[in-house]
Amino acid sequence: MKIGELSARTGVSIRSLRYYDKQGLLTPTRLENGYREYSPFAEQQVRTIQLYLNLGLSTEQIAGFLHCVMKNKEAFCKEVVPVYREKLAEIEEQIALLSAVKSNLEERIRSIMEEDPPNQPLGGE
Amino acid sequence: MKIGELSARTGVSIRSLRYYDKQGLLTPTRLENGYREYSPFAEQQVRTIQLYLNLGLSTEQIAGFLHCVMKNKEAFCKEVVPVYREKLAEIEEQIALLSAVKSNLEERIRSIMEEDPPNQPLGGE
DNA sequence: ATAAACCCTGACATTAGTGTCAGGGTCAAG
DNA sequence: CTTGACCCTGACACTAATGTCAGGGTTTAT
Numbered sequence: 001m002k003i004g005e006l007s008a009r010t011g012v013s014i015r016s017l018r019y020y021d022k023q024g025l026l027t028p029t030r031l032e033n034g035y036r037e038y039s040p041f042a043e044q045q046v047r048t049i050q051l052y053l054n055l056g057l058s059t060e061q062i063a064g065f066l067h068c069v070m071k072n073k074e075a076f077c078k079e080v081v082p083v084y085r086e087k088l089a090e091i092e093e094q095i096a097l098l099s100a101v102k103s104n105l106e107e108r109i110r111s112i113m114e115e116d117p118p119n120q121p122l123g124g125e
Numbered sequence: 126m127k128i129g130e131l132s133a134r135t136g137v138s139i140r141s142l143r144y145y146d147k148q149g150l151l152t153p154t155r156l157e158n159g160y161r162e163y164s165p166f167a168e169q170q171v172r173t174i175q176l177y178l179n180l181g182l183s184t185e186q187i188a189g190f191l192h193c194v195m196k197n198k199e200a201f202c203k204e205v206v207p208v209y210r211e212k213l214a215e216i217e218e219q220i221a222l223l224s225a226v227k228s229n230l231e232e233r234i235r236s237i238m239e240e241d242p243p244n245q246p247l248g249g250e
Numbered sequence: 251a252t253a254a255a256c257c258c259t260g261a262c263a264t265t266a267g268t269g270t271c272a273g274g275g276t277c278a279a280g
Numbered sequence: 281c282t283t284g285a286c287c288c289t290g291a292c293a294c295t296a297a298t299g300t301c302a303g304g305g306t307t308t309a310t
Contacts (some may be wrong), residue, residue, distance in 0.1 A: 004286065014287090015268060023267095033276060035287055056226055058266075074233070075240040088230045091223050098216050098223070101181055105213045108199070112209075115200040129256065139257090140298060148297095158306060160257055183296075 003028075006038045010046040017046070023059040025049055025066060045070055056087055128153075131163045135171040142171070148184040150174055150191060170195055181212055 007014045020026040021036065026045055028036040048070065052062045061083050068077035132139045145151040146161065151170055153161040173195065177187045186208050193202035 013268070019267070054226075055230060073240070075237040081234060081237055084230050084234050088227065088234070091227050091230070095220055095223050095227070098220050101179075102213065102216050102220070105180060105209050105216070109206060109209050109213070112200040112206055115198070138298070144297070
């Protein structure tokens with residue numbers, strides 16, 4: 001199938017499919033006229049790519065094991081777990097940072113609220 | 126004081142100080158030769174800017190109330206709390222998303238670990 | 251007067267996936 | 281042969297604060 005049909009089937013934009021091609025994630029064969037020709041398996045492959053992107057993995061990370069997971073079960077691809085753990089650590093770090101900022105903001109709001117109750121006739125700047 | 130000294134005193138790069146100037150956060154007077162001349166109060170102002178940036182606020186948001194908070198207590202500036210609440214909502218959304226992805230990753234790792242115990246002689250790709 | 255140490259502006263790069271446009275080729279139906 | 285629906289590549293935009301470089305002025309001390 002050609003790129004427009006794959007896009008329609010998967011809901012992934014043509015632009016993104018071309019990007020996946022350039023990143024080596026999904027490299028279709030080419031017709032004589034230069035058009036990309038995708039195998040029927042490409043549809044599942046696109047869905048798999050989207051799944052990993054939604055986990056926050058980069059195209060480069062995905063490229064590192066996509067070939068394997070399309071052929072085997074995820075568990076057979078030794079590259080997968082390290083990438084998952086790496087991403088997990090990154091996410092935990094982000095959550096910790098965000099939580100700290102969140103607490104800070106909450107404390108600031110709380111502190112302002114008790115210092116400037118709404119029945120005070122004072123305006124701002 | 127000139128920009129180099131302010132940078133040295135605060136640890137904020139000259140580049141960033143010029144950026145704050147352009148964003149209207151910290152607008153020094155100019156000497157006859159065009160050099161920026163900062164008042165002694167600028168040092169505290171820079172620290173305040175950094176504090177808000179570390180809370181994840183944008184220079185635009187900070188510009189919205191910096192003038193007021195430099196003159197009064199934060200609680201007197203009515204623009205502050207809405208910005209805090211907005212940022213808080215944003216952060217909570219991000220944490221929720223990250224937490225969902227985190228659970229997904231953990232589940233995937235767990236699932237792989239029990240399917241492919243390390244005593245199995247199978248390699249990946 | 252010259253060198254060192256300042257200062258200035260403007261511009262490009264950074265992240266990473268996607269949108270979008272320009273300019274152009276291909277192909278099928280009428 | 282023309283129209284419309286495809287397809288191609290390349291390039292710029294986006295976010296937002298910061299790094300960095302180019303090219304050039306100023307000041308201070310020797």
